[in-house]
Amino acid sequence: MVKKTLSTEEKILEAAKTIFHRKGFEGARMQEIADEARINKALLHYYFRTKENLFDDVFKAALRDIFTKLFTTVDANVPMEEKLKNLINEYIGFLQKNSYIPGFILAEINQNPGKIIEIFKSAPVSPSMLFERLRESVQDESLEKTDFRELFINILALCIFPIIARPMLQHILEFSDKEYDLFIEKRKKELPVFIMNAIRKK
Amino acid sequence: MVKKTLSTEEKILEAAKTIFHRKGFEGARMQEIADEARINKALLHYYFRTKENLFDDVFKAALRDIFTKLFTTVDANVPMEEKLKNLINEYIGFLQKNSYIPGFILAEINQNPGKIIEIFKSAPVSPSMLFERLRESVQDESLEKTDFRELFINILALCIFPIIARPMLQHILEFSDKEYDLFIEKRKKELPVFIMNAIRKK
DNA sequence: GTCTATATGGCGATAGAC
DNA sequence: GTCTATCGCCATATAGAC
Numbered sequence: 001m002v003k004k005t006l007s008t009e010e011k012i013l014e015a016a017k018t019i020f021h022r023k024g025f026e027g028a029r030m031q032e033i034a035d036e037a038r039i040n041k042a043l044l045h046y047y048f049r050t051k052e053n054l055f056d057d058v059f060k061a062a063l064r065d066i067f068t069k070l071f072t073t074v075d076a077n078v079p080m081e082e083k084l085k086n087l088i089n090e091y092i093g094f095l096q097k098n099s100y101i102p103g104f105i106l107a108e109i110n111q112n113p114g115k116i117i118e119i120f121k122s123a124p125v126s127p128s129m130l131f132e133r134l135r136e137s138v139q140d141e142s143l144e145k146t147d148f149r150e151l152f153i154n155i156l157a158l159c160i161f162p163i164i165a166r167p168m169l170q171h172i173l174e175f176s177d178k179e180y181d182l183f184i185e186k187r188k189k190e191l192p193v194f195i196m197n198a199i200r201k202k
Numbered sequence: 203m204v205k206k207t208l209s210t211e212e213k214i215l216e217a218a219k220t221i222f223h224r225k226g227f228e229g230a231r232m233q234e235i236a237d238e239a240r241i242n243k244a245l246l247h248y249y250f251r252t253k254e255n256l257f258d259d260v261f262k263a264a265l266r267d268i269f270t271k272l273f274t275t276v277d278a279n280v281p282m283e284e285k286l287k288n289l290i291n292e293y294i295g296f297l298q299k300n301s302y303i304p305g306f307i308l309a310e311i312n313q314n315p316g317k318i319i320e321i322f323k324s325a326p327v328s329p330s331m332l333f334e335r336l337r338e339s340v341q342d343e344s345l346e347k348t349d350f351r352e353l354f355i356n357i358l359a360l361c362i363f364p365i366i367a368r369p370m371l372q373h374i375l376e377f378s379d380k381e382y383d384l385f386i387e388k389r390k391k392e393l394p395v396f397i398m399n400a401i402r403k404k
Numbered sequence: 405g406t407c408t409a410t411a412t413g414g415c416g417a418t419a420g421a422c
Numbered sequence: 423g424t425c426t427a428t429c430g431c432c433a434t435a436t437a438g439a440c
Contacts, residue, residue, distance in 0.1 A: 008423080024313050026228035030416060040425055045417060047423095100312070106366055107309035110302075111226050113369045120373055127374050144399075149375055149385075150392060153364055161359030164308055167315045171322055172329050173351055183351075190352060197346075198400035210405080232434065242407055247435060249405095 009047055011037045013057065020058045021100030024107050025051075056119060059108065062101045063123050069094045074130050080137040085192045088159060092188050095163045103164040144199050151199065158191055211249055213239045215259065222260045223302030226309050227253075258321060261310065264303045265325050271296045276332050282339040287394045290361060294390050297365045305366040346401050353401065360393055 006014065015037035019028045030051055034041040048054040073090045076083060095102060109116045135148045162169060162184060170180045208216065217239035221230045232253055236243040250256040275292045278285060297304060311318045337350045364371060364386060372382045 022313070024226070024228065024309070026226065027313050029414090031414095041416090042418080042426085043424065049417090051416065103308065103312035105370070106305065107226070107312055109369045110305035110309055110366065111224070111229050117369060117373055120370070147392075150389065150396075153371060154360060154396065156367075157359045157363030158356060161363055162355055164312065165358075167311050167319060168307070168322070169355060171319055187352065190349075194352075194356065194400045197402075197404070198396045200399075202399070202404065231432095233432095243434090244408085244436080245406065251435090253434065 008037075008039060008043065011039065012044060012047055012054070013061075016054050016058050017061065020055060021062070021104045024104070024111070025055050026111070028055075059105075059116070059119055060123055062105055063120070065098065066094075066101055066105070067127070071130055075133050080140050080143065081192070081196055083137060084155075084195060087155070088191050088195075089188050091159050092163075092184065092191075095159060096184065099163050099166070102160045106164060138199075142201055144201055146199050154198075155195065158195070162187065210239075210241060210245065213241065214246060214249055214256070215263070218256050218260050219263065222257060223264070223306045226306070226313070227257050228313070230257075261307075261318070261321055262325055264307055265322070267300065268296075268303055268307070269329070273332055277335050282342050282345065283394070283398055285339060286357075286397060289357070290393050290397075291390050293361050294365075294386065294393075297361060298386065301365050301368070304362045308366060340401075344403055346403055348401050356400075357397065360397070364389065 012033070015033050016028075018036055019033045022028075023032075028051075030044055031041055033054075034044055037044075044054065048057070069091060073087045074083070076086065078086070105116075131148065131152070134152055138146050138148045138151065166180065169175075170177075173180075173183075175183060214235070217235050218230075220238055221235045224230075225234075230253075232246055233243050235256075236246055239246075246256065250259070271293060275289045276285070278288065280288070333350065333354065336354055340348050340350045340353065368382065371377075372379075375382075375385075377385060
């Protein structure tokens with residue numbers, strides 16, 4: 001599903017993204033990426049020289065996409081409750097449209113932590129601003145004193161897990177594709193309530 | 203790190219578990235498994251014929267381990283709050299000692315859903331009893347009307363995510379190994395409070 | 405059952421024509 | 423820049439001696 005107007009390099013990156021997200025570094029085949037991009041295998045090496053170069057570019061793009069999304073959604077000057085609603089809605093929406101990204105990142109991190117952490121360090125990702133905003137929001141007097149890092153992880157966990165564990169959960173819960181999609185939609189509304197209850201003073 | 207009293211087959215399975223958990227199916231090398239088991243590569247094939255057979259056994263064992271743990275911890279006849287405390291404490295403890303299992307399962311599910319779902323179906327895992335117990339617990343009158351499947355996923359997410367995303371989170375939060383371990387310990391106590399707040403009537 | 409040696413195939417990477 | 427053909431390696435798998 002690659003548009004003809006893309007340059008060869010863009011076609012390759014699109015195809016590599018698809019295949020790497022689906023199969024990981026070890027599972028992906030250069031031939032498969034070439035087929036997906038509708039070009040010859042030798043061209044991959046002409047443009048990117050090695051499989052590892054190609055992978056690094058795709059991984060960095062995945063990191064950039066997911067962090068960009070997190071920043072744009074968390075970094076607004078509105079009250080905690082509203083921010084949380086927007087954040088979860090937009091973030092889960094993003095994860096639905098890019099469902100392979102979090103699983104891809106977590107899988108590679110699991111299988112080659114050293115290499116991946118190196119890429120992390122080279123990426124322009126500084127989550128400190130994100131934390132600062134979250135910390136400010138949590139100062140709200142009607143809220144429990146909350147460790148904002150704990151809260152950050154909880155929000156991430158509750159958003160990401162149902163997406164990356166989907167095949168397993170869908171099987172366990174005996175949901176059809178459609179039922180699981182509806183389940184996620186319902187979740188977008190219920191998750192902010194769940195979290196606000198958890199941190200609101202009684 | 204394999205004891206000498208184990209049979210060859212057991213030594214192979216132990217070694218395969220270690221390597222597959224760390225590298226996944228595609229990343230693991232039969233030679234590496236043989237080295238880990240301190241035996242010859244040909245013996246792997248003598249006992250298991252193919253890499254896929256060996257992998258299937260390891261994957262099934264991982265599924266069995268994690269579900270067995272879930273059942274033993276959730277399936278007790280105590281009030282919701284106490285059950286939740288025990289469940290989270292024991293489950294996170296299990297995940298700490300077996301930190302490769304959830305990442306392994308999720309990574310393989312992501313990279314080859316079809317094959318893995320097949321293994322799932324053949325595995326003796328019926329989560330219905332687990333759901334039943336959870337459903338009963340949630341009937342408690344002091345609790346919000348809660349979708350027990352939603353609650354089930356939330357608990358899983360909050361326990362598993364900090365373990366599988368550890369390298370990433372540790373890097374983002376700028377924690378040392380020791381600090382992250384302490385963070386998880388603190389979490390064992392705070393997570394039940396967080397969840398009970400979320401579902402308790404106001 | 406366990407080993408050494410080898411077959412077989414697949415994949416990343418390159419050479420070289422156009 | 424793009425292609426066809428091919429190299430060289432490495433991983434799974436097997437043959438066959440002990």
